[in-house]
Amino acid sequence: MEIFTLADLLAVRAVTHGASPAVRHRGEALDYRGLSVLAEGAAAALAERGVEPGDRVAILLPNSLACLAWFFGAQRLGAVAVVVNDSLKAQQIEHIVRHSGAKAVVTGGRLRGLLGALAGEVPVLDAAVPDAPAGAIGRDRDGLLVPGNGGPTGRDLAALIYTSGSTGRPKGVMVTQANLVAGARIVADYLRLTPADRTLSLLPWSFDAGLNQVLATFWAGGTVVIGDAVFAPRICRELATERITGLAGVPPLWELLVNRPSPFLGLDLPDLRYVTNTGGALRTGTLARIRAAHPGTDVYLMYGLTEAFRSTYLPPELVDTHPDSIGRAVPDTEILVLDEHGRRCGPGETGELVHRGPTVAAGYWRDPEATARVFRPYPFTPEGAVTEYVVHSGDYVRRDEQGFLSYLGRRDEQFKSRGFRVNPTEIEAGLLASGLLSAAVVFADASGEPDPGIVAAVVPVDPAAFRPDDLAAHVRAHLPGYQQPDRFHVLETLPRTGSGKADRALIKAGYAGGPDAASAGASPKGRRP
Structure with missing residues (x-):
C-alpha cells in the first residue's frame, strides 16, 4: 500500500505492524492498531463539533498519547493541525489561535486556563479522546482506517508550524501532507531506522524537528517513547530502562547531559545506536566528550529550517574529521549556495543557503509578502518548465572543495x-x-x-x-x-x-x-x- 498522507501512514502501519508498539508514555502503551482506532475517535469528535476538512484545529497539549491521537484525528478528517507549545504564555497562545483561525481548540487541565476569553469564542474539546462511533466511515471490519478513503490528498495542508518568534511574532509555516510524508521518509532513510528502533521523544511536537522525529519513527514502524523529564538523571534513567536506540536533541540538552549531576558520560547505554543534534552548533568539546563516553553511538550533526525540515546532515563516520560542518544535502534534496545576484557560489565563497526538494513548505499562513520574500522560483528552471519554488533560508554558508557546508550565521544577525x-x-x-x-x-x-x-x-x-x-x-x-x-x-x-x-x-x-x-x-x- 502506498503512503501519500499522514492518514495513510497510520492506516498502513495499523495493517503492517498492527500489534507492534507505536508509542509508550508513563508505563502506558498503544500499538499501531490501537492508535489508529483512537485517532478515528478523535476525528469523529472533531466532526461532531463542526470541524470540516481544511479547518484548523489547535492542539494545546504536552507531548502525550492524547496529543498524538488528536493530531492524527485531524489528519484523518482532513483538518489542519496546529500543535501549540504548552510552555507558551497566554498572549502567545492567543496569537496563534487567532492568527490560525482555529475552528476548535483541544486542551485540558491547567492549560485550559491559558485560553482566557478564547474559551468563550472557540469550541474547546477536552483532551480525553472519546471512542469512535460504531460503523464510522473510513474503517474496515476490523476497525482500522482505510487509506485514501475520501480523506486528504498529498497537496492538502496537514499542519501549521509556528516559528519560535525569537526575532518577532511567530509565523505559521504551511506544511502539506506530502511535505510531512517526504520528511519522514528522508530522515528514516539516512538514520537507517527500522521497526526495532525505540526513539526517545523529548523535543516539543510544535517544533518541526520534534514532529519529524515521531513521523520518521512511524515510517519505519518503530516505537516512540514520550519523555517528559527535564532533569538529566531522569532522562538518563529513561534512556537505560526503555532501551532507547535513538535520541534527538538541541545544544542545551547536550550541555545538560554532559555536565554534573548528569550520569550520561559514565552510563553504559548499549542500545543507544545514534544521537542527532539540530537547532544550533554543538560545542566541539561537548561533541568530543559524547564521542569518548559512547564510542559505539553514531552522532549525526544536522541543519534544518522550519520551512523545509531537514536540509543537511553529516554522516557519523565524518564527524571526527569535519566536526564544524553541517554536512551535505539530505537525500532527495538539492542545496544551493547563491550570491546576492542569484549566482552559484564556488568552493570557498560565502553565499545564502537555498533549499530545493519535496519538503519545501507551501508558504506562510496569511502572509503573502513574507511568502514572496522567502519562497521564490527555482532560478535554474528550464525554459517552458513548470515553476518550482525553493526556500531562501537567510543563512550564510560556505562549501569546501569536497562539497561540505559550514554554517556562518544569519543574514539578519x-x-x-x-x-x-x-x-x-x-x-x-x-x-x-x-x-x-x-x-x-x-x-x-x-x-x-x-x-x-x-x-x-x-x-x-x-x-x-x-x-x-x-x-x-x-x-x-x-x-x-x-x-x-x-x-x-x-x-x-x-x-x-x-x-x-x-x-x-x-x-x-x-x-x-x-x-x-x-x-x-x-x-x-x-x-x-
Missing part, C-alpha cells in the same frame, strides 16, 4: 562594528573554543551607534571559578581585533524559545550594561585586525 561586517556565529565559536563557556550569544550594543560595540552574553561552565579576564585573554589570543567583544554579559542560563534555541531578542532586551556586564578589557576603537 550580522552588523557592522569598527568598519567591519561582524558575523556573530564566528565570534560565538571562538568564545566557546575557550572551554570556559557552555553557551554564548553575540550581538551589537546599539547604544554605541553609529559604530556599535560588541556584546557577548555568556554562560560559564563553572560559574564559581569563572573570571572574565581569563575569557578576555583567550579572545585576545585567538580572535582578530575587530571580532573581540567589548563587554561580557554573564548569565546563569540563556533564555530559550519554545524549540530550545537561544532567544536572541530576549537576551538583547535583558542586556542593560549593569553589574553583570564585565568589560573585555580593551578599547573598542583601538582594536584593529
Whole structure:
C-alpha cells in the first residue's frame, strides 16, 4: 500500500505492524492498531463539533498519547493541525489561535486556563479522546482506517508550524501532507531506522524537528517513547530502562547531559545506536566528550529550517574529521549556495543557503509578502518548465572543495562594528573554543551607534571559578581585533524559545550594561585586525 498522507501512514502501519508498539508514555502503551482506532475517535469528535476538512484545529497539549491521537484525528478528517507549545504564555497562545483561525481548540487541565476569553469564542474539546462511533466511515471490519478513503490528498495542508518568534511574532509555516510524508521518509532513510528502533521523544511536537522525529519513527514502524523529564538523571534513567536506540536533541540538552549531576558520560547505554543534534552548533568539546563516553553511538550533526525540515546532515563516520560542518544535502534534496545576484557560489565563497526538494513548505499562513520574500522560483528552471519554488533560508554558508557546508550565521544577525561586517556565529565559536563557556550569544550594543560595540552574553561552565579576564585573554589570543567583544554579559542560563534555541531578542532586551556586564578589557576603537 502506498503512503501519500499522514492518514495513510497510520492506516498502513495499523495493517503492517498492527500489534507492534507505536508509542509508550508513563508505563502506558498503544500499538499501531490501537492508535489508529483512537485517532478515528478523535476525528469523529472533531466532526461532531463542526470541524470540516481544511479547518484548523489547535492542539494545546504536552507531548502525550492524547496529543498524538488528536493530531492524527485531524489528519484523518482532513483538518489542519496546529500543535501549540504548552510552555507558551497566554498572549502567545492567543496569537496563534487567532492568527490560525482555529475552528476548535483541544486542551485540558491547567492549560485550559491559558485560553482566557478564547474559551468563550472557540469550541474547546477536552483532551480525553472519546471512542469512535460504531460503523464510522473510513474503517474496515476490523476497525482500522482505510487509506485514501475520501480523506486528504498529498497537496492538502496537514499542519501549521509556528516559528519560535525569537526575532518577532511567530509565523505559521504551511506544511502539506506530502511535505510531512517526504520528511519522514528522508530522515528514516539516512538514520537507517527500522521497526526495532525505540526513539526517545523529548523535543516539543510544535517544533518541526520534534514532529519529524515521531513521523520518521512511524515510517519505519518503530516505537516512540514520550519523555517528559527535564532533569538529566531522569532522562538518563529513561534512556537505560526503555532501551532507547535513538535520541534527538538541541545544544542545551547536550550541555545538560554532559555536565554534573548528569550520569550520561559514565552510563553504559548499549542500545543507544545514534544521537542527532539540530537547532544550533554543538560545542566541539561537548561533541568530543559524547564521542569518548559512547564510542559505539553514531552522532549525526544536522541543519534544518522550519520551512523545509531537514536540509543537511553529516554522516557519523565524518564527524571526527569535519566536526564544524553541517554536512551535505539530505537525500532527495538539492542545496544551493547563491550570491546576492542569484549566482552559484564556488568552493570557498560565502553565499545564502537555498533549499530545493519535496519538503519545501507551501508558504506562510496569511502572509503573502513574507511568502514572496522567502519562497521564490527555482532560478535554474528550464525554459517552458513548470515553476518550482525553493526556500531562501537567510543563512550564510560556505562549501569546501569536497562539497561540505559550514554554517556562518544569519543574514539578519550580522552588523557592522569598527568598519567591519561582524558575523556573530564566528565570534560565538571562538568564545566557546575557550572551554570556559557552555553557551554564548553575540550581538551589537546599539547604544554605541553609529559604530556599535560588541556584546557577548555568556554562560560559564563553572560559574564559581569563572573570571572574565581569563575569557578576555583567550579572545585576545585567538580572535582578530575587530571580532573581540567589548563587554561580557554573564548569565546563569540563556533564555530559550519554545524549540530550545537561544532567544536572541530576549537576551538583547535583558542586556542593560549593569553589574553583570564585565568589560573585555580593551578599547573598542583601538582594536584593529
